[in-house]
Amino acid sequence: MxxxxxxxxxxxSFFRFRLKSPDGAVIAVSTPFEDKPAVVAGIAAARECAGMGLVTDLCPVASVREPAVTVRPSAVPHRAAPPACDEPRTASDGFRTRAKELRHAASAPRWTGAA
Structure with a gap:
């Protein structure tokens, strides 16, 4: 939904809009608008941009905490650490291959067959 x-x-006495999730939680609140046509245009812009919006991470690196380990370390299989964000990725990690698969899946028709 x-x-x-x-x-x-x-x-x-300014018009605003809020976006609520299906369970009723407020997700976002708009800036103030002078009249209803302006707030309706703001909603249209939010609808248009929300699905394709880019995410910019402004958090400092030091603010990321490691999760607490609740399992004995010997019980967890060892995995290679992923490359850090500032390290360049290589084609051997499958990043480009996976991105190509995702683009291909997204461009495929969503519905097949007769209606």
Whole structure:
């Protein structure tokens, strides 16, 4: 199920919208708009951009914590550590191959057969 946009008046008598998840949690609240046509245009822009928005990580590296180990270390199979973000990836890690597979799957028709 998709999220729900709610239009409301804030305390300063400006129009705003909020995006709520299907379970009712508020995901985002807009900036203030002067009138209803402007808030409707803001909702249209949010709908258009939300699916293709890029993610920019602004968190400092030091803020990432390692998860606590709840299992004995000897019981966990050893895996090679993934390359750090600043290390260049090589074609041998399968990154480009996997990206190509994902692009191919995304460009394939979603529905096949007669309706």
């Amino acid at each position: 998709a999220g729900i946009f709610e239009v409301f008046l804030d305390g300063d």
